[in-house]
Amino acid sequence: MDFSNFNGAEQAHMTKVIEKRQMQDFLRLYSNLVEKCFNTCCNDFTSKALSSKEETCIMNCTEKFIKHSERVGARFAEQNAENMNQGGS
Amino acid sequence: MDFSNFNGAEQAHMTKVIEKRQMQDFLRLYSNLVEKCFNTCCNDFTSKALSSKEETCIMNCTEKFIKHSERVGARFAEQNAENMNQGGS
């Protein structure tokens, strides 16, 4: 994203928008994680308590999804930088 | 949700927001139901008319999903009340 042609007021406005989006992104990550890890790890409803096996699965699922997102984010940023250099505006 | 520290103007504003969200929630429930029940119940496209078997399935699917949502809502409200009492703000 290139905001170099934005004046001060416009950059200040975009900063607020980006902060709000980051909050929303975090909350969506949170609810995505809960849904995805619950769906994968919890398959026994003969009890209402999480088993230790389910809890381990949830913790690993969360940890792994975050690391996955970070790795995708890093590669995505590299791709975008490359795309820019290849002469896109 | 606790709005006790809201002044009159703020509570009035939140009431309007909540009413709008309830309308949106109802419409999303509607389109979710149509999509979910259609996908589950309609699998024969040799005719364009709903068969009586499909129609029964659609009615039961709708009825059951609503009762399901209501039961989840009741349990969810109890959980939230419990979470509050355990000392979260």
Add this chain to the structure above:
Amino acid sequence: MDFSNFNGAEQAHMTKVIEKRQMQDFLRLYSNLVEKCFNTCCNDFTSKALSSKEETCIMNCTEKFIKHSERVGARFAEQNAENMNQGGS
């Protein structure tokens, strides 16, 4: 959609809303297509380059989805016109 009881200012406002929604619809179509065609066509990650088989699949998937959307849109418009004539407001 019937906007005949809208005054000039209201119609102008709706035109702007519709234009914005059409832009958003196009962008959602775009990202839906990428996701759907990628998920269906790309299943080999022993290489980072698209194979010619995958590329053909992506092009056909895109073409077919657009034609599908257009056909659904045409039938949907006919249905809505029929629904109107059957005396809904």
Add this chain to the structure above:
Amino acid sequence: MSFLRGGSSAPSGGVNIDKIELAVTELDTVTDFFNRMVQSCHSKCISTRYAEGDLNKGESVCIDRCVAKFNDVQKKVGEKLQSRGAANAASGAGGGFSPI
């Protein structure tokens, strides 16, 4: 979506915000239904082999019937929701579909 339309009176000049909001809600609802119809009928009718980019005869016929059925389902579900909504309103209950 005629049940979205209430009986609010519109002033003869200026912009009636409620009317605009209702129209936008109606627009978004129709668009949402359309998008779900596209997705559902795609998974019901379109082969995922993608050997060619054109719709074949079987797919085209399937799409037409799928749209008709989806439209019928929308009506049936709408009637069901309205009858339940009316029952809830009469009994004074709020509905209870959502947590707020």
Add this chain to the structure above:
Amino acid sequence: MSFLRGGSSAPSGGVNIDKIELAVTELDTVTDFFNRMVQSCHSKCISTRYAEGDLNKGESVCIDRCVAKFNDVQKKVGEKLQSRGAANAASGAGGGFSPI
């Protein structure tokens, strides 16, 4: 969602925009969780044969346990995210979950 609430001071009169925005975000977040819980527990507990419109005994018990487990998962994942978020903040890193 108590971690959403910051320490901003509210003026005694008028509408505090930040407070409203936070409350709306909290409302939307709770609604989003609820909707996902409804979807997840539906796919875990409800038979798709639809031979009748009532929840049977097994389905009802399953729903109650499903809601309890979903709630527990929400807490566990929240704790994990907060501990990671705190670690990231301490190291000065931005988080890196999203591309912006």
Add this chain to the structure above:
Amino acid sequence: MSFLRGGSSAPSGGVNIDKIELAVTELDTVTDFFNRMVQSCHSKCISTRYAEGDLNKGESVCIDRCVAKFNDVQKKVGEKLQSRGAANAASGAGGGFSPI
């Protein structure tokens, strides 16, 4: 997303609303693509046994290739849509992807 940028002139002071709206649309579009890429590559590359919390070697390599392929697919589909859009614009048709 360079095709989002039109040729509108920006005033030297104040806030140009159109420019802001375009930037927000671009931001949301990139975020949406990123989120779909995360989901798609997760289902392509990550084992759901969750025996440990770290990415193993095979998963890491798969992610890198998956991102590259997803990026290529985005370009191919974008070119296709642009060529069709240009054709539609030339023939005066509206596009017809959506019901409005």
